[in-house]
Amino acid sequence: MDNKAVEALTEAEAKAELAQLAGALAQANILYHGQDAPGISDSEYDALKQRNALIEARFPKLKRPDSPSEQVGAAPSEGFAKVTHVVRMLSLSNAFDGDDIIEFDERIRRYLGLGDVAPLEYTAEPKIDGLSLSLRYEAGKLIHAATRGDGAVGENVTTNARTIAERVAEGRKLPDIPLLIDGAPDVLEVRGEVYMSHADFADLNTRQVARSDKQFANPRNAAAGSLRQLDSAVTRRRPLRFFAYAWGELSAPLSDTQMGAIERLNDFGFQINPLTALCDGPAGMLAHYDKIEQLRAALGYDIDGVVYKVNDLSLQGRLGFRSTTPRWAIAHKFPAELAWTHLEAIEIQVGRTGALSPVARLQPVTVGGVVVSNATLHNQDYITGLDSKGQEIRGGKDIREGDWVQVYRAGDVIPKVANVDLSKRPEGSAVYVFPDKCPECGSPAIREDGDAVHRCTGGLICPAQAVEKLKHFVGRAAFDIEGLGAKQVEQFYLDGWVKEPSDIFTLGERFSSGLQQLKNREGWGEKSANKLFQAIEEKRNIPFARVLFSLGIRHVGEQASNLITRNYTSWPALITAMDAAAACEGVEWDNLLGIDGVGDVMARSLVMAFAPGPERDSIDKLTGHLNIEDAEHPDIDGSPVAGKIVVFTGTLEKMTRAEAKARAEALGAKVSGSVSAKTDLLVAGPGAGSKAKKAADLGIETIDEDGWLQLIDGL
Structure with a gap:
């Protein structure tokens, strides 16, 4: 990854590129996790995520609420019952070369305050290219099995997982998944990867051909599609395997080390990867990576890298988690793959913004x-052969319809065109002219100064924007109305039944014959239609954060919605604050910017959405049909800082700033980056400066680092 290129980005260029990355990576997660149909390999996906991370590190204030770094997987399928993970199933951050691994080790040492020579042991294991699965045991008995889903909620695939438990694979005396475990903790969640061997995959495709059924593209798709079958009889015919490598909720510890815990899972009867090894620092980790890469072709199953984890579980506990990844683990990915093909057409898609x-x-x-x-x-710039800084890429070669192009295959996302073979360019091919009008509504498509993206100015009159906003509105993290997914809401829009979110809640009263109309549609019957209307009614009571996220306000994603609603606690309080901010009342604007994680760009977008006009009118019409539940402060028993706003300033000497912030949030505090009248506590180290003075002027309680450690001692 070209770090210098990121350092040269202007703020406007960085903002535009982060928007593009967020859209591409979100679509990729849907294709890979939700539909088991990736278009490309992991490495391009990883490269895009790394690019996103580098830009966010360079411009932290531009981090989007819907940032790919805040996303895990995709929403669970509507075809399965849902399982809420007690302990979230997170993804891993990625490394791509030896320097990344050295930096990973250095980052952990800095976080923990360890010196360069202090011993720090890691485990290293192959990263299986399959589908994540969590198995919950109570009193030693398998209770349920769930996919990762979006990390918080997965799909209940217990019946299908039992088919793996019934099968004894070649070379094993026991199945990869035991139904009963002797000596296990009362509650044990075992996590690992469902996969299919190369030999079994080849046999399966042979059988598919014999039955004139569709062949699978690769073992990962075959394994994922098999596990997520609604008919368990189909799964039973598929030769699935399982490697255990982690755990979720436990009633008692398995060990005090990662390796010890994995070996304990092996004792319980789970298959663990025999190439898992202990390594002393980056040199040992990279040596084991080289060993596994050399063995890759002969393993008999697909891997796409090596995973490293801090071995000491007490250190893992101190390191904790970011929003979607643990700090104590990283995936070292194998290089990308490329291919050449014909570019048949360039099409324009219009998003909800x-x-x-x-x-x-x-x-x-x-x-x-x-x-x-x-x-x-x-x-437009990318097509013409320019990067975000106006510098040439691909040697300045533009991209045209009819070109012979090289594409990356990498991960969960749509691939990227890497190069163009001019020797195969058809004679008379025309330079691609980027449209200056929206292809959906004909409104002008404007590219503002400093923005890399053209945007339709049609707003609510643009059908593409309206449909995409409605799809977002009914998404899993928003209203999540059972029976009303993206496909259904698009059809209802075309029928004229639903043009904006509020229309969903008047369907019953507006269409006395709506039930009959639904019954007459393919895929609908009286039972499913009644179920839909009932599901809509149930969503009239909805949490505050879901409502805010559902509006699809630019730059305000799920994480930001949670931040904002925790600060304002109720819908009326938010409306009052937004009206005041729109009226240029500086106090409310400062309060909004004082929320840790809310920057100027997000704040302006939020205030504009609530300013008088068509968008505000649409919001008010919607909320008139709802009972919006107030946000709740975290209820952390015994925590002296639960629900309080805490600010850290100056130099912390006994823990890093990152560790202090993570600890405060784990105890239910809200960590802010600025001092205001709403601040409850300032933790000030040496060199505190202006924040300490402002806190003193406002009469805010101020303690030093020792006082902070004493305050949270034992928690």
């Missing part, structure tokens, strides 16, 4: 076992 996104429609090509037919072209 009006962004015009060019997409390359490709002649399908198989890269590393996955069929690729689409590729992102990012924006």
Whole structure:
């Protein structure tokens, strides 16, 4: 990854690129996790996520609420019952070369305050390319099995997982998943990866051909599709395997080390990867990576890298988690793959914020076992052969319809066009002209100064924006209305039944014959139609944060919605604050910016959405149908800082700032980056400066680091 290129970005360029990355990575997660149909390999996905992380590190104030770094997986399928994970199933941050691993080790040492020579042991294991699965045991008995889903909620696939438990694979005396475990803790959640061996995959496709059924593209798709079958009889015919490598909720510890806990799982009857090893620091980790990479082709199953974890579980506990990844683990990925194919057309897609996104429609090509037919072209500059700084990429070669292009295959996202073969460019091919009008509504498509993206100015009159906003509104993290997904809401929009969110809650009263109309549609019957209307009624009572996120306000994603609602606690309080901020009342504007994680760009977007006009009118019409539940402060028993606003300033000497913030949030505090009249506590180290003075002027309680440690001692 070109760090210098990131350092040269202007703030406007960084903002535009973060928006593009968020859209591409979100779509990728849906394709890979939700539909078991990735278009490309992991490495391109990883490269995009790394690019996103580098830009966020360079411009922390531009981090989007819907940042890919805050996302895990995709929403669970509506075809399965849902399981809420007591302990979230998180993803891993990625490394791509030896320098990244050295930096990972250094970062952990800094966080823990360890010196360069203090011993620090890691485990290293192959990263299986399969589908994550969590198995919950109570009193030694398998109770349920769930996919990762979005990390918080997964799909209940217990019946299908039992088919793995019934099968004894070649070379094993016991199945990979035991139904009963002797000597296990009363509550034991075992986590690992469901996969399919190369030999079993080849046999399966042979049988598929014999039955004139569709062949699978690769073992990962076959394993994921098999585990997520609604008919368990189909799963039973599929030769699935399982490697255990982690755990979730436990009633008692398995060990005091990562390796010890994994070996304990092996004692319980689970298959663990025999290539898991202990390593002393980066040199040992990289040596084991080289060993596994050399063995990769002969393993008999797919891997896409090596995972490193801090071995000492007490240190893992201190390191804790970011929003979606543990600090104590990282995945060292294998390099990307490439392929050449024909670019048949360039099409423009319009998103819910009006962004015009060019997409390359490709002649399908198989890269590393996955069929690729689409590729992102990012924006106008990318097509013309320029990067976000106006510098040449691909040697300045533009991209045209009819070109012979090289694409990356990498991960959960739409691939990217890497190069163009000018020797195969058709004679008379035309330079692609980016549209200046929205292809959906004909409104002007404007590219503002400093923005890399053209945006439709049609707003609510643009059907593409309206439909995408409605799809967002009914999404899992928003209203999540059972029976009303993206496909249904699009059809209702075309029928004229639903044009904006409030219309959903008047369907019953507006269409006395709506039930009959639904019954007459393919896929609908009286029972399913009644169930839909009932589900809509149930969503009239809805948490504050879900309502705010559902509005699809630009730059205000799920994480930001939670931050904002925890600060304002109720919908009326938010409306009052937004009205005051829109009226240029500086106090409310300062309060909004004082929320840790809310920057100027997000704040302006939020205030504009609530300013008088069509968007505010639509919001008010919606909320008139709802009972919006107030946000709750975390209820942390015995925590002296639960629900309080805490600010850290100056130099902390006994823990890093990051560790202090993570600890405060774990105890239910809200950590702010600025001091205001709402601040409850200032923790000031040496060199506190202006924040300490302001706290003193406001009469805010101030303690030093020792006082902070004493306050939270034992918690």
